[in-house]
Amino acid sequence: MQMSHPSFLEVKGSASRHCVVVFSSFALRDYGPGAFSFRHFFEPHSNSADLLFIKDWKNQWYNRSLRGLGDSYEEVASALRARLEGYESVSTFGSSMGGYAALMFGDEIGARRVIAASPQTFLKQPYPRYKPKIHSGEYIDLRQRCFATVTDIDIFIGEECLFDIYQCLPFMDMPNVHLHFVPDTFHVPVEHWGRVGILTRLATSLCTQNADGYIDKLSNSYACSKVARGLRQPLLCSQITDAVEGYFLQQYGRAVDALRRIVDMEPDWLGPRALLGQSLLRSGDEAGASAEFKLVFQNNVCIDDFHADYAMLLARSGDAQAAIDVAKQAVRLNASNSSIFATLESLFGEMGLAAGVAACKPYTSPPAPPAA
Numbered sequence: 001m002q003m004s005h006p007s008f009l010e011v012k013g014s015a016s017r018h019c020v021v022v023f024s025s026f027a028l029r030d031y032g033p034g035a036f037s038f039r040h041f042f043e044p045h046s047n048s049a050d051l052l053f054i055k056d057w058k059n060q061w062y063n064r065s066l067r068g069l070g071d072s073y074e075e076v077a078s079a080l081r082a083r084l085e086g087y088e089s090v091s092t093f094g095s096s097m098g099g100y101a102a103l104m105f106g107d108e109i110g111a112r113r114v115i116a117a118s119p120q121t122f123l124k125q126p127y128p129r130y131k132p133k134i135h136s137g138e139y140i141d142l143r144q145r146c147f148a149t150v151t152d153i154d155i156f157i158g159e160e161c162l163f164d165i166y167q168c169l170p171f172m173d174m175p176n177v178h179l180h181f182v183p184d185t186f187h188v189p190v191e192h193w194g195r196v197g198i199l200t201r202l203a204t205s206l207c208t209q210n211a212d213g214y215i216d217k218l219s220n221s222y223a224c225s226k227v228a229r230g231l232r233q234p235l236l237c238s239q240i241t242d243a244v245e246g247y248f249l250q251q252y253g254r255a256v257d258a259l260r261r262i263v264d265m266e267p268d269w270l271g272p273r274a275l276l277g278q279s280l281l282r283s284g285d286e287a288g289a290s291a292e293f294k295l296v297f298q299n300n301v302c303i304d305d306f307h308a309d310y311a312m313l314l315a316r317s318g319d320a321q322a323a324i325d326v327a328k329q330a331v332r333l334n335a336s337n338s339s340i341f342a343t344l345e346s347l348f349g350e351m352g353l354a355a356g357v358a359a360c361k362p363y364t365s366p367p368a369p370p371a372a
Helices: 039-045 073-084 097-109 162-171 189-196 198-207 211-221 226-230 234-248 252-265 270-282 286-299 307-316 320-333 335-351 354-364
Strands: 002-004 008-011 018-023 050-054 089-095 113-117 152-158 177-182
Touching: 018 039, 018 073, 018 097, 018 198, 039 050, 039 198, 073 097, 089 097, 089 198, 097 113, 097 152, 113 189, 113 198, 113 211, 152 162, 152 189, 152 211, 162 177, 162 234, 162 270, 177 211, 177 226, 189 198, 198 211, 234 252, 234 270, 252 270, 270 286, 270 307, 286 307, 307 320, 307 335, 320 335, 320 354, 335 354
Parallel strands: 018 050, 018 089, 089 113, 113 152, 152 177
Antiparallel strands: 002 008, 008 050
């Protein structure tokens, strides 16, 4: 049985005493009443667990109203507690903004298990994902919570994303919180999970209440992560804090010093090198930035936020083809990086590089209308 509302969808099976609540991630627009993140991974298991899919189509990090559930965060939390109080156990799941909600509402309802992938734990300027055009006022800072109402919390973080690691450092010493670092992934390890079948198996285990064993298996496979190994050193935690805060607070000297120490400790860890390149560039050291970007570009399989800087450096040096190659890889990793081509096209035009302009055209020109 399905019950659909503007902000949520209930899928109920055969009188299950277990419910899985799945929170949607950030979406550029409202894709319609049936569009919920991860729906097709969980819905096949509705005979094993009741399912509640929730989305915040205004992308307010679930801190404001949700149509059909309440006109404020407090009303939404109260509505969820009332809706879920009859279950013997409840699990929550989400990624990024949805991971934030899985943690926040999992705490509110006393969930048995929370699984959050790369969760945003706070939202404020000047840090990533705060968008002044749509965000204003205060948002709940999950780093201030102790999550004592939740039995088990498993947080999965891409090991190459220093900002996501930084956000979750305050949870390291909580006895019910387990941090797992997913090798060779950046902000959205769920995309990797989807490609290799992990997301399907994880959804199955959550719905059938067999998550303990599967998460143990995942955790063991990630034990070799550079971050898992490095965070045993308290010094690394403090350097990550200095690196991230220094970069986003525009204290680039602080960031560069911290990132160089991290690179000395873990020279094969590419995430810090990408952020080091960005920090050096903003400090005025273009040669140093290019060297770091080149190393990351040649070895990277997932980091998707340095390519615009690297492509511009290459373009300004006159190496149009290399700049185009960097932009192409950026789009392969994340389609939203396609805006790099418009920037390159403009720069090539100013420089009189006709071949560079022509190479950008397929990515910047509107699609041709269909034949009559």
